[in-house]
Amino acid sequence: MKSLIKLFSYLGSVLLICAVVSACAPTKPIVDSTTWLIAPKRVGETRKANSDFWLKMGAVSVNSPFDSKSMVYRLSDQRYEKDFYNGYISTPAEMIGNATRQWLADATIFRATLNQSNTFFPYYTLQANVTEFYGDYRSQGEAVVSMEFYLAMLSSGSQNPFLMTHRYTQRVALNDNRPDSLAKGLEQATSRILQAFEQDLYMGTRNLPKPLGQQKLLSK
Numbered sequence: 001m002k003s004l005i006k007l008f009s010y011l012g013s014v015l016l017i018c019a020v021v022s023a024c025a026p027t028k029p030i031v032d033s034t035t036w037l038i039a040p041k042r043v044g045e046t047r048k049a050n051s052d053f054w055l056k057m058g059a060v061s062v063n064s065p066f067d068s069k070s071m072v073y074r075l076s077d078q079r080y081e082k083d084f085y086n087g088y089i090s091t092p093a094e095m096i097g098n099a100t101r102q103w104l105a106d107a108t109i110f111r112a113t114l115n116q117s118n119t120f121f122p123y124y125t126l127q128a129n130v131t132e133f134y135g136d137y138r139s140q141g142e143a144v145v146s147m148e149f150y151l152a153m154l155s156s157g158s159q160n161p162f163l164m165t166h167r168y169t170q171r172v173a174l175n176d177n178r179p180d181s182l183a184k185g186l187e188q189a190t191s192r193i194l195q196a197f198e199q200d201l202y203m204g205t206r207n208l209p210k211p212l213g214q215q216k217l218l219s220k
Contacts, residue, residue, distance in 0.1 A: 035069070035089045036183035040099050040191035042198075046108040050205040054120060055110040058127040060097035066133040067092060071179060074136045074144075086179035092133050096147075096190065100128060103194045109202050123211035124163075125152050132169070135182040141174035143185025147193050151201070153211060164204045168193040 066072050069091055070082040088095060097116070104126070105113040114120055132146035151164040170189035174181045 033085045033087065034179065035087055036071075036180070037089045038092070038095045038099070038183065038187045038190060040103070040187050040194060042103045042106045042194070046106065047202055049108050049111055050202065051110050051124070051208050053110065053123055053211060054112040054114055055104065055124045055126055056114045056118065056120065057097060057101035057104070057116055058125045059116060060093045060100070060128045060130065062091070062093045062096075062130040062133065066130065071182060072134040074134050074138060076138060080134070083179065092130060096128065096130055099190065100126075100194060103198065104201070107198050107202070109198070109205060123153060124208075125154060126150070127152070133186065135174070135185070136171070137177060141177050141181070143172045143174060143182055143189050145170050145186060145189035145193060147190075147197075149197055149201075151204075153209065163208070164201070166197060166200050168196055 061067075065080055065082065068082070069087040069089075070084055071086045071088070073081045073083060075081055101113055101115055104110070110124065127150045129148040129150075130146070131148065132144050134144055136142045136144050146167070146169040148167045149165065150162060152161040153163055154161055170192045172185040172189045172192075174185050
C-alpha cells in the first residue's frame, strides 16, 4: 500500500514539473501566410473592332499541381514543392480568367468581352488552359507560365467549331528567390503571353464567319 502511495506521489510530481516547464518554455511563433495577386494590365491604344458580336470568356483550367493557391517551386527535373506560407489571393484559374477577360475587353477586338457568368448566348467563346505556372529554381530563378487558348464559334453549323488555337510559353528571369519576385515574374510572363495572344487574335479574326441567326449589338 505504501509503495502505491509513493508511486502516485512520484507520478504527480512528474506531471507538475512537466506542466511548469511547458508553461515557462518559449512558444513557437505563428508564421503568417502571405498572398499575392497576379493581375497584368493592358496598356496602349485600343484596336478597331474586328467583329460587331461579343466574345464570351469561358472557363480557364489549370493543370495540377499549379491549380491551388500555393506557390509552386521546381527544384529538380522531377521535384516540385508547394509553399503553404506564400500563395495567391485566389486560384490561378480565377486570376488569369479575370485578367484575360479584362485585357481583351480593353483591346476591343470584339464589340464586347463578357465574363463566364453572363447570361448572353456564347456565339464566340474563348477558353484557356494553363499548363505551367511556377518558379523554376533548378539554376537561375525563373518564372514560368505556359498557356493554351481556344477560340470557338458554337453557332457556325460546322462540325469543327474551333476557329483558332494557340500555345505560348514565357520564362522571366528573377532577381532573387523571394516570393514577391516570383509573383512579379509570373505577372510579367502572363502579360507577355496576353500581348502575343492579343496580336494573334486580332490578325486571326479579321474575317470571322458570322454566327447563324445572331443579331448585331446596338451601336453605341
